Amino acid sequence: MGSNLHLSGQEVLLEELRTTVEKSSEYDQVKIRKIEDLRKELQRTNKSNLVDRYRLNFELFQEYKVFNQDSAYSYGLNTRDLATQLDSLPLITAAVINLADVSVSAGMYKETLDLLETVDPDKIPANQRSLYYGLRGRVYSEMAEYSNLNYYSSQYNELASQFRQKALELTEEGTFFHSFLRAFIKYNRGDTPQALIDFKSLLDAPLLPREKALVHYMLGDIYDKRGEKEEAIVHFTMASLLDVKTSTKETLAIIRLSELLFETDRLKEASFFIQKANEDASFYGAQHRKIQVGAILPLIEEKVISRVEQQRRRLYIQNIIVSFLLLLATVLAVVIYLQVRRLKSARRSLMTAHHDLQTVNQQMQLVNKEIQSKNQQLKKVNDQLLEANKIKEEYIGFFFSRDADLFEKFREFKSRIEKDLKSEDLEKVKFRVKHYDLKKEKEKLLQNFDEAFIRLFPKFIEEFNSLLKEEEQIKLKKGQILNKELRIFALIRLGISHNEIIAQILGYSVNSIYAYKTKIRKRSILHKKEFDQKLIENTTLRF
Template sequence: MKHFLATIIGLLCALSTFATSTDSLFNELNAALVKKKEYEAIKLKRIDELKQSLRKEQNPTAQQLYNGYSSLYEEYKTFNYDSAFYCAKQLEKVAPQLNDKAKIEEVKLKIGFILLSSGMFKETYDVLQSIIPSSLNKKERVEFFSLQARYYFDLADFHKDKYFTAAYNQKGNDFADSAMALSDPASYDYLSLQGLKNLRNGDMKAATKSYEQIMSFKNLTPHQFAINASSLSFIYAYSGHEKESVDLLVKAAIADVKSATKETVAILNLADILYKKGNTQTAYDYIKQALEDATYYGARHREIQIGAILPIIEGQQLSTVEHQRKLLLGYSILATVLFLMVVTFIVIIFKQLKKLKVADKIIKLANENLQHTNDLLKEANKIKDEYIVYYFNVCSEYIDKLERLKKSIEQKLLMGRGDDLKTTLAKVDLHKEREGLFLSFDKVFLKLFPNFVQGFNSLFKEEDRMKIEDGQLMNPELRIFALIRIGITDNDRIAKILDYSVNTIYAYKTRIKKKSLVSNDDFEEYLMKIQSV
């Protein structure tokens, strides 16, 4: 169990490392592509400096011209075919002036190299046939046979015909053997030809060994690194080592971009791998870069290669874009529907809130009315309680008086003192009794409404306010409105209580309301606002 868990954890760590390292390399490649113009600018600046140096010579010698155009050719040979070809043709003009047959043949090698790099196989063949190997030194003969080998291998890849491809590969192997026979077994030329030959013959194990030896060299140029990394990447992919294969190909592409190399296959092969893995967007971006490089250089056979792959990737990319467009349209419709639903819900909610606000206002108003009614009921209860007590007290007093009067009359009648009856009855002062009754009413009322007089007078100007005489609590006018305040609003009832005529009550009320600061219609409403205790 422990071993199983350790294996799982190790696998997860390996997958994590794979993703992290590969993603890091892709990030580096993408960063390099962003700076691609900057790397090209460095290359062009170096070329411009060589041109300026050549122009400074007023009367350059043939050797100076040869050296200058050779330097320019080296800069252009993997950068731009037309410019490299121009430099090679200038060398072709200058070489005879040096009286050195080896230089003339060397120039042919240069022309053959760029013609082959551009995919011009017929022209390459003609140039190679015109070269006299015996006129070349050992190093140049190695270059000559290597170029011959590359020519036939490239021709085999281009034709891909069962019959002719086998023959081309065999010729390529023969020329590779010739070049290797002249090379040091530990040299770059020997190992690269050995690796290429073994790769062509399907001996992946031997090819891997050769290319891994080359990759261990410390002094490889960026272009040499890219070529051999691309070859080793192919072998790793064939052997099932996907991560190592992709990593090497990405590193090769980075080297090409940073060295401003346009004659390249790394990014093209990388685009093809990514397309097959389903990463259409990145594959499309990379193959466009490959096409741009091939067009800039003038590599016709690369353009044909790319032309065979590009429509497929573009078609897939268009399908992906169309699928994304449909998804986006679907999401847009869904978002629109959701938006309309949200808007509908918001409208409904606002309507409900509006209804709730109206209902809340109604409830608040009802509560206020209820509170007001409760207040009126409390006030009415207080008035009722006070005046019930007052009523019983008054009635009790008058019953006592009536009882005493009755006894007095009965005694006088028994005693036959009829004349005294008139005197007794004369002593009964109804006006005084009524005044006493009013005074009792005033006391009870002002006990309930202690601020009534002040509240009443606040409805008038200073000069029109009620003046209370000494010994009084309220005057008749105040008493009329006091009765109204406790709920007795009928003029006839008020007249009977106060022992006035209805007209008198009406006249009092009209005269007082006219002096008020408020309108006649609103006077009694303000009167009712005077609070009890």
């Protein structure tokens, strides 16, 4: 029960992230407007006023720091030049550290080390020394991650550990940086349980959005390493939410989230979020993030295309089954027709015998009654066959038409992909795959199903509601033809009664189908066992 509630909360978080990503441009516009205001203020500031110009360039750097690497670096250079003109060692040091911070975020490790080498750590002001050593630790940690040789990666990790320890010793206790770094060092040294406790306790403190995002990312990383993927997804989602809302483009959280969703076979969400990660990496200009995105993006898109192909094959098989059922119905109709002819012939013989054999009149009357009973049964069967033929005629036409549309779309899609591949234009291939809207195709298929069904059963909704209590009757929203519950019972009216088949057609889980059916039957004026049969008997087909 607790696990289900957790998964439900996770789905709510993922849906919130999807909604937030869809309106990410609104958050970006807030940042852009703030940047524009700072730029205008900088333009109005007298060039001789070096202090104010340094402050404004520094603020612009801070705004661009996790938003756009190229612009951040440009304003970082400006702050360094102005700090040099002001001949202020603290300001020069801060500017160099900022430039190095942007460089490591962009994956330029050599450039970061070159910048840090220009600073003498013994001459750095005390309040900046922890940032200096913390940054050196981050550079060597990331270099170790990307090194293919264990010889170098072990050296880099050792240097990273030493510099982080120095940074921790220089930070003030009680600050976020001190608490975060202490927990991070414990995690790197293998004390995962204590690191987990420390990071969780940080969430209880008043944190800035970026600080909170970093804590959630670390919690996601810890849970992922422990194999608790569902818990890791929750924290990576929280980190990604905060990143989008703060217009943070230099982020790893949404990439890690996409990887976990791919591993847990949630391709739709994985594809959507990895596209956002790709856009952010390109916008920020971080080459190492582009490489990380490029490692998983083709795998996700390949699996998405594979699923589309499976659905196409499934539709093809369904069409074959429908064709077979039509053939079977035709054979049955011929057999019944021959039987009817035989019965008519028998009736004529009996009538002749009635005139010739008055003595067996009573027996003949009994025979006539029996024949009439047979005729009524045959008429009922014939009506059912006519109804089945009408349904199959409509839906076979519908499925062949839809299959033809799908085949044409896939043929055109395949032709364009082959053309782009021949011209080696991978960007176009990615663009076409990204913009192929499977959800829209599914919705269109269901819309066509609804329209075809209502053409066959124009009074279905009214007749369906007549089986429900007055206060429980279904009222459709504007623009709806059928809703989920009506669509399920529409399939039952067509003769499809197995939950597995209904779930497969509509794209729901078997449990969801069972739940919908149970809910409707509870709202009925009939006993739940009689509902389906009464539905079939009470709904009339348009001939």
